[in-house]
Amino acid sequence: MPYIASSKRYTEMEYRLCGRSGLRLPLISLGLWHNFGDNKSFDNCQAMLRHAFDLGITHFDLANNYGPPPGSAEVKFGQVMQRDFLPYRDEMLISSKAGFTMWDGPYGDWGSKKYLVASLNQSLKRMGLDYVDIFYHHRPDPNTPLEETMGALDLIVRQGKALYVGISNYPADLAKEAITILNELGTPCLIHQPKYSMLERTPEQGLLDLLEEEGVGSIAYSPLAGGILTDRYLNGIPADSRAAGNPSLPPEKLTSSVLSKVKKLNEIAAKRGQKLNQMALAWLLRHDRITSVLIGASRISQIDDAMGILTNRNFTQEELKSIELILEDAM
DSSP: OOOOOOTTTTSSOOEEEOTTSSOEEESEEEEOSSSSSTTSOHHHHHHHHHHHHHTTOOEEEOOTTOTTTTTHHHHHHHHHIIIIIGGGGGGOEEEEEEOSOOSSSTTSSTTOHHHHHHHHHHHHHHHTOSOEEEEEEOSOOTTSOHHHHHHHHHHHHHTTSEEEEEEESOOHHHHHHHHHHHHHHTOOEEEEEOBOBTTBOGGGTTHHHHHHHHTOEEEEESTTGGGTTSGGGTTSOOTTSHHHHOTTSOGGGSOHHHHHHHHHHHHHHHHTTOOHHHHHHHHHTTSTTOOEEEEOOSSHHHHHHHHGGGGOOOOOHHHHHHHHHHHHHHO
């Protein structure tokens, strides 16, 4: 049966301007990092993508190495794109990235022009697209001049293969240099994608201030600290959980100290009438320096949970103070 998007898809979601651009991102974006590889059911992936779009989640975030194996998430997304989403392409924001190891040899990693251009060409082929909306350099390259890497991003926009460019995992000092170079080239940096959550607050050490000053948007990845900021681990590590079988969340991160803080945060969330994950997302979006939060999902119910923040994103000063005391103790 052909997919027809919900006629109510824009009734609940809120969209924020990304920096000083005219582009609006949904408060909640869907990332395809872990749950769209060859080891996952196509039917479930298709159902999650359809459901997300029906809820007004217009932004889908990928990278060349997402899977496993690398590239498979883009292939799967491309299959859904061709089957379901082609009539809605102009309503969607599709992003990809390059910067981690993708293929053998000296040209399949980091930040050279050779790698970035070739990688995006491959990504477009896997997804069956003419262009992506946002293309990121995924991580700084210590051995390639920043001018070359940013020059490659500028070239990609001029070639029509991406509408906007961004950076990810760049510390504040390198981000400032990259933003300056891109401005001089005439292709402004649209967005930065940092790892940011209640338990990972490094972006607060200058990066968020810089992005605000420069008019660059910000989308937080791992906003739930790999699943720690959910109710999954309040009573130990379930056998079917990410911590039990995914190297991106090793069990050693779930120390007794961290779990103690998570339980205290969960108590505050309960008093607010929210799940812990909803409060954690709302906390990131409490001010507009964060344009969007990038969630992952392995089932539709997790997308619905995230959407629950739209009805309760405000915090009292007392709540913020209590949260801060817990988080300071966790650092």
